Amino acid sequence: MFFSGKIIEVTKLSSDYYKTDIKLFEKISQSPKPFQFVMLWIPRKDLMPMSVADYHDDILTIIFKVRGEGTKTLAQNPGFVGVNGFYGKGIKDLYERKILFVAGGSGVAPLPYLTRYFRDKISIDVIWGFRYHHQYFDLSNIISSRSVGEIFYVAEDCVDKRFYCGKATDLYQKIIKRERDKWDLVIASGPKEMLAKICEINRELDVYVNLENHVKCGLGFCGSCVLKPTSKLLCVDGPLFSCDEVAEYLSQN
Ligand code: FES
Numbered sequence: 001m002f003f004s005g006k007i008i009e010v011t012k013l014s015s016d017y018y019k020t021d022i023k024l025f026e027k028i029s030q031s032p033k034p035f036q037f038v039m040l041w042i043p044r045k046d047l048m049p050m051s052v053a054d055y056h057d058d059i060l061t062i063i064f065k066v067r068g069e070g071t072k073t074l075a076q077n078p079g080f081v082g083v084n085g086f087y088g089k090g091i092k093d094l095y096e097r098k099i100l101f102v103a104g105g106s107g108v109a110p111l112p113y114l115t116r117y118f119r120d121k122i123s124i125d126v127i128w129g130f131r132y133h134h135q136y137f138d139l140s141n142i143i144s145s146r147s148v149g150e151i152f153y154v155a156e157d158c159v160d161k162r163f164y165c166g167k168a169t170d171l172y173q174k175i176i177k178r179e180r181d182k183w184d185l186v187i188a189s190g191p192k193e194m195l196a197k198i199c200e201i202n203r204e205l206d207v208y209v210n211l212e213n214h215v216k217c218g219l220g221f222c223g224s225c226v227l228k229p230t231s232k233l234l235c236v237d238g239p240l241f242s243c244d245e246v247a248e249y250l251s252q253n
Contacts, residue, residue: 004081005060006080007074014135014136018066018075021059023059027058033117034090035051035052035088035089038087039083040074042070043080046071048070051210052113097122098122100176100186101187101189102169102198103129103189104128104188105191107191107194118147120147126151128152129154130156132155133157176202186198192212199247206242208241209243211241212234215234215235227246227249230248232246
């Protein structure tokens with residue numbers, strides 16, 4: 001479904017992460033599910049797949065990193081945008097789960113809506129890894145739910161002592177070994193290489209991965225999001241998959 005909307009705020013969260021709130025003009029009959037995404041149309045600039053970072057009262061929130069012309073324009077508040085969605089299956093049955101959410105870079109975007117949607121029906125701890133210390137922002141400022149327990153920050157450049165030094169997967173490996181029984185589900189969201197590693201680290205755990213791929217139509221027609229060599233389509237079958245479902249895809253470079 002296509003919605004038009006007006007950007008009501010763009011907030012700079014850190015050196016290159018931003019959050020924007022978009023007021024949708026049409027009433028949405030069914031709220032999105034966590035991990036669903038939209039195709040965001042920036043007039044005359046770009047059409048980009050974006051995770052639903054939050055949604056309430058017809059306000060859609062997107063968290064993004066500036067990467068190209070489209071996101072650069074979005075950071076400067078282009079005023080009016082188009083929103084196509086909601087795409088993907090998302091997830092709706094996580095009640096009572098004890099979740100460890102492991103995010104790399106902008107893979108952290110679906111977290112606020114995940115916690116809003118399930119509110120106090122889940123408990124969730126978070127590992128968020130980023131490359132440079134100046135990309136950090138305080139996740140507790142964008143999460144409205146009390147279901148979030150511990151938040152661990154990990155920076156690859158190792159210059160700020162507040163953060164664990166290394167990659168998100170390093171810390172994940174360490175704490176999953178030490179506190180294996182604390183969680184009954186792991187959800188990982190971020191670059192393909194990170195997701196492949198998370199799936200390898202402990203094969204006994206229930207692990208889901210939130211994939212990114214080239215999305216064009218979002219409807220299962222064009223085939224641009226096929227997860228080769230499987231026949232699964234990210235836009236229709238995902239973007240959240242169990243490690244087993246996408247093992248072959250993750251093993252390809
Ligand atoms: S984006 Fe076209 S089939 Fe998935």
